Amino acid sequence: MNELSLLTGMLRELVSAPGLVVLVPFAAAAGLGFVTDARLGAWINGAAATLAFLLACALPWEPIAGLLLLADPLAAFMAILTSFLGMTTAWFSQGYMQVEVQAGRFDAPRLRLYHALFQAGLGCMLLALLSNNVAVTWGALEAATLVSVLAVALPRTEDAARAASRQFVLCGVGLAMACFGTTVLYLAAVPALGAGVPAMSWSRLPAAAAAFNPAMLNLAFVFLLLGYGTKAGLVPLHGWLPDSQAAGPLPVSAVLSGSILNVALVVILRLRGLLDANPGAIAPGLPIMALGLASLLLAAFSLGAQRDVKRFFAGSTIAQSGVAAFAFGLGGAGATFAGLLHLALHTLTRAAILQCVGAAVQLNGGQRCAGIGGLLLRHRALGLTLAAGMVAVAGLPPFGLFTTLFLILSGTVDRAPWLAVPLALGLAVAGWAMAERLLALCLGPPTPDRGPGTGLPALVPAWVQLALVLVLGLAMPGPVAAWLAAIAGAAP
Amino acid sequence: MGGHHGAFSLDVAHLLGGAVLVLSFGLLYQRRLGGLINAYAAQSCVLAAAAAWQGWVQSAPALVVTGLIVLGGAGVAIPVALHRIAGRLQFDRAVVTQPGIFPVMAAGVALVLLAVLLAAPAAAQALPREDLALALAVVLLGQLMMIVRPAAPAQLVGFLSLLSGLILGIVGVPGMRLAVELAVAVLVLAGAAVAGVYLLRIRARFEEVDAGRLERLGGAAQ
Numbered sequence: 001m002n003e004l005s006l007l008t009g010m011l012r013e014l015v016s017a018p019g020l021v022v023l024v025p026f027a028a029a030a031g032l033g034f035v036t037d038a039r040l041g042a043w044i045n046g047a048a049a050t051l052a053f054l055l056a057c058a059l060p061w062e063p064i065a066g067l068l069l070l071a072d073p074l075a076a077f078m079a080i081l082t083s084f085l086g087m088t089t090a091w092f093s094q095g096y097m098q099v100e101v102q103a104g105r106f107d108a109p110r111l112r113l114y115h116a117l118f119q120a121g122l123g124c125m126l127l128a129l130l131s132n133n134v135a136v137t138w139g140a141l142e143a144a145t146l147v148s149v150l151a152v153a154l155p156r157t158e159d160a161a162r163a164a165s166r167q168f169v170l171c172g173v174g175l176a177m178a179c180f181g182t183t184v185l186y187l188a189a190v191p192a193l194g195a196g197v198p199a200m201s202w203s204r205l206p207a208a209a210a211a212f213n214p215a216m217l218n219l220a221f222v223f224l225l226l227g228y229g230t231k232a233g234l235v236p237l238h239g240w241l242p243d244s245q246a247a248g249p250l251p252v253s254a255v256l257s258g259s260i261l262n263v264a265l266v267v268i269l270r271l272r273g274l275l276d277a278n279p280g281a282i283a284p285g286l287p288i289m290a291l292g293l294a295s296l297l298l299a300a301f302s303l304g305a306q307r308d309v310k311r312f313f314a315g316s317t318i319a320q321s322g323v324a325a326f327a328f329g330l331g332g333a334g335a336t337f338a339g340l341l342h343l344a345l346h347t348l349t350r351a352a353i354l355q356c357v358g359a360a361v362q363l364n365g366g367q368r369c370a371g372i373g374g375l376l377l378r379h380r381a382l383g384l385t386l387a388a389g390m391v392a393v394a395g396l397p398p399f400g401l402f403t404t405l406f407l408i409l410s411g412t413v414d415r416a417p418w419l420a421v422p423l424a425l426g427l428a429v430a431g432w433a434m435a436e437r438l439l440a441l442c443l444g445p446p447t448p449d450r451g452p453g454t455g456l457p458a459l460v461p462a463w464v465q466l467a468l469v470l471v472l473g474l475a476m477p478g479p480v481a482a483w484l485a486a487i488a489g490a491a492p
Numbered sequence: 493m494g495g496h497h498g499a500f501s502l503d504v505a506h507l508l509g510g511a512v513l514v515l516s517f518g519l520l521y522q523r524r525l526g527g528l529i530n531a532y533a534a535q536s537c538v539l540a541a542a543a544a545w546q547g548w549v550q551s552a553p554a555l556v557v558t559g560l561i562v563l564g565g566a567g568v569a570i571p572v573a574l575h576r577i578a579g580r581l582q583f584d585r586a587v588v589t590q591p592g593i594f595p596v597m598a599a600g601v602a603l604v605l606l607a608v609l610l611a612a613p614a615a616a617q618a619l620p621r622e623d624l625a626l627a628l629a630v631v632l633l634g635q636l637m638m639i640v641r642p643a644a645p646a647q648l649v650g651f652l653s654l655l656s657g658l659i660l661g662i663v664g665v666p667g668m669r670l671a672v673e674l675a676v677a678v679l680v681l682a683g684a685a686v687a688g689v690y691l692l693r694i695r696a697r698f699e700e701v702d703a704g705r706l707e708r709l710g711g712a713a714q
Contacts, residue, residue: 135670139677146684168688169651172681173635176654179678180631183661186668187624195667215613
């Protein structure tokens, strides 16, 4: 196939449903760079994110495995989740950014840049998820990282600059490792698929994985696991996440860093499938489980010492990302089902919590835990929403994370009982730290308000997200369960 | 693909790849920032030549383009920018290597051996073993440099040479599609790193200036 037919084929794919899902945010980003009216910019931001979500909802009915794009069930599921998060966060950010502008932390040009970066980041992540090329996935994740670094540096404070540079160094090294791993993965696939595009295509790799060069596949796995593990917030290169979450504008740290984590975990899941299919390759489950468990334990035991409320929830994110990685490492349809559901529900819960935390930080004019207390007494709706989110993320019923954690734990007892003890310990410690912080933030002695609040409408996205987590935990509709089970069954 | 797979062509390709690796060692023992930047420029020029040569060996014009882009970006633009930044921001000219030169060189040699061992199984299926070993060694040496050189500008050069290793790996793989795009994406990362360091340093200096001015104003008010 020559370059020209390759190019025309790719262009044709761009006007299909998955292509439009990716193009809408990019087009919005380009347009938002020119919109000087802040209110209009915020509306366009919300509308574009909503359109991307609606288009993504069509993906399960339009599967495609082309040259550039892939909309298999796993990619469709993740794209729906990411664009839904993009939509809710875009609507939340309307009120939130208004308060930031009032407080003098943002001016009009930076707000314009913020909206453009929001859409560009969303587009990059959707491209990474829907791309059918290992190298394009890497490139899109690189672009998403650069956008996220720029967004973190937006407040132009010393902390923000330091966080952005730290994020760049750690993620840069991670991306470099992932890039090298991508090259080696291609090399491993060449003996089976021949030189050219098929040896880089996510849809062709699994079927041919048995004939890959096992030594090269192992080498690729090590680099890709460390590289994408960095982006998934897994130990040992997780240090960028708390910094960027604490310093960046909150909606961006909620949607961008949260979704980058998911993209990286999905790549790790796909990679696992390739190694499983190759008889000569190492067993991928144990290294993935080890990284996940180490992340959970490290984050859980350091949660109690966090004094900054955003850093505290970043620690909790690392722990939950570790749990999802652990489930993917455990393998089998049951554990993968639980891992995917955990990933989705935690993403929704985390976004809801961060939206509440953003509102609370604005009210208190600072993000030290000690300065925020008694939310339930002062701002009942905000306090109740935050409390519900924290109960959910602690893994307590009736929310869906209780179900997924139960599934993962019982799967571990079944298949690797000796790992169930450290897993349960990590979950218990993380849950305990969450409960302790819940009491202080929501029920502790009330602290006075020092800044303007976002008002009730800004909480609506959080309610929608938590309602979904509740419904999916208590009574998941049959078709959704069947769809998820099919994804988990087809995935490794 | 066809290509000119003569023994001589492969020897030259390995020679150029080997030269990139040797220059990585050069980066490890440079004691001055200026010398470090020049060594990086030299490495990038050899890398550009390696990419262009691979383009000829594999009959892939795209790789020649990659070579030209690498020459313009990493061989000229980035070193010039680094020299300017170093001059304007008055970085410390001497670059310290934390555990001393000799242990670091020994560690470097060990990493090269590791790279050769890891790449060895590729030979079983006629994959380009030497190219992969050279690229992996350059990547590992770049990481070593980021660890042993605590100063920000030297760390930056370490990161840049790590990225050179990635490009060496990408161009050494026969028939890899999107090689140009990937190499450009890697260079974007390199450019972003340079711009990031520049902007952060500029800010730090302005803040110092501002703080000094505020203090003076405060003094005048009293």
